[in-house]
Amino acid sequence: MTDPVLVEVTRGGMVESRHRGAVAVCDADGKLVLAIGEIEMPVFPRSAVKAIQALPLVESGAADALGFDDRELALACASHSGEPEHAELARGMLGKVSLDNAALECGAHWPSDQDAMVTLARDGRNPLALHNNCSGKHAGFICTCCHAQVDPRGYIRPDHWLQENVRVAMEEVTGAPHGEANRGTDGCSIPTYAVPLSRLAHGFARMATGRGLGVERAKAARRLLAACMAHPFYTSGSGRMDTRLMQAAPGRIFVKTGAEGVYCAALPELGLGIALKCDDGAGRAAEVAVATVLAKLLSGDAALAERLRQLASPTLSNWNGIEVGSLRPSDVLM
């Protein structure tokens, strides 16, 4: 089966490039509400499942014991842009267990936010692991270990106590097996497990509704999604699609991007979970696709749907600021 074209890139009135992909929308009972393309083939969700990976931080009591507020929970679920506020908040999380940048095992990279990168360079500084887009998640992992009096060193390894806890949470929420056979290593060195989009969509419907998760997990899941929706900047960064989508309807839309063209999302008011992947791994197309699917599902709110459709049709400008083309959803998504 060949996935359909989800997103087209235009230039001068012609289609220049095309992105194929698959989309699953599920309710909390696992019933498919929308299915486009090959949704039963396992895909690596990458960073799109960080909110599920953060469940042990809350369920263990670590977050409360350390006095984490919603901003810190949002950062624990984040792929942030490495802006000063992100790095400082991650530093503060580690400080609460008397650790610092050196405890992070995610590696360092320049901030994805260009202004943040230029500022860092202008100051004569080099990027730290704190600037890694995953530093909040890793800080959360380390805090979970410290609260449980487990040595955090090596927390990125699949056989570490922490990753075992994360793996079990992932397995229980998605209902899909997570083992050596479907394991890869993520950009920040933790394991990532390939799971069908249908299972990821079901998992996020459960996260949004609590259905089938048990009382404590349901509470933790809702708290994490609420934290991200309350502080989109801390799960993403300035001007980014995740930030803009969640700001478009505060408390009503949860979205999280993952590398290689993945999005997971949830609509608590409809009890739905969404998971999609562009076959070619293109983030630009995944953004258009998720915004379009959200507009479709939220069509009952005409003003919001219109705002989401606008976000789904960004214009492309060149270095002189001249509009040269656009991204647009294909008919399959409408």
Place this chain on the structure above:
Amino acid sequence: MTDPVLVEVTRGGMVESRHRGAVAVCDADGKLVLAIGEIEMPVFPRSAVKAIQALPLVESGAADALGFDDRELALACASHSGEPEHAELARGMLGKVSLDNAALECGAHWPSDQDAMVTLARDGRNPLALHNNCSGKHAGFICTCCHAQVDPRGYIRPDHWLQENVRVAMEEVTGAPHGEANRGTDGCSIPTYAVPLSRLAHGFARMATGRGLGVERAKAARRLLAACMAHPFYTSGSGRMDTRLMQAAPGRIFVKTGAEGVYCAALPELGLGIALKCDDGAGRAAEVAVATVLAKLLSGDAALAERLRQLASPTLSNWNGIEVGSLRPSDVLM
């Protein structure tokens, strides 16, 4: 017709993402030697045709009158990384017609080379149009105008004398119509015209052999390709695929990347031209595809073919330098 998968991205032993596309290889008579996917659909070649766009610079006598050497001709065909040597050489080209950065109409952007960007920021400087990856091409355009005593201002406009000359050269070399109907605007603000891959491949076979171009144009074409092959760094930049491919067989392989997953290439010894595009616009996949096609066509030189196959299978490492996956050509390309 759905283009086949040309390149796969693996992670943990599984295929994570897939890139589809089309490839045309032609001889100078226009005979197809290899055809994969939809090669008669017009695609914007973007920067992959800069060597053709530089023909007027040489044919008009401007290059000789201004004393341009091969490095300057290579830069006139370049999508460079904005490294100091690139910006300085473009500045020197403009200096020969008593103009400077202010004459460039390409817009400014930070160098794509991370070290060059960080150095610029550390020095407290902002990027100039000279750092734009197209500054060499634009400097060549401006010099062509000045030599012909044509006012260069507005040289990026489709109706400017310079762009008319470029358009005619493109039309004659590729044999494909270039008009308003198939015109878009490129990242650097000049027109780009959508042309089938088969025509682009034929055009580059002509550029490499001179066949069907007339004496003066044939000489100019060979001189431009030779200049790029002699100075790959000046058509590309440190560590980049174009540089590495041309360095792998000095004087035998010409390649030029274009935005949105395009490559044009030529093999003078075989009299062949190559043009390919990844449907989704992914540069990483276009790199793998062009290296694989070159290896296939040059299989008579076992050591070179092996080197090219290595370049076609880059490993993917994460922020800790751990190998997490790879890019690889699909069976269709082998």
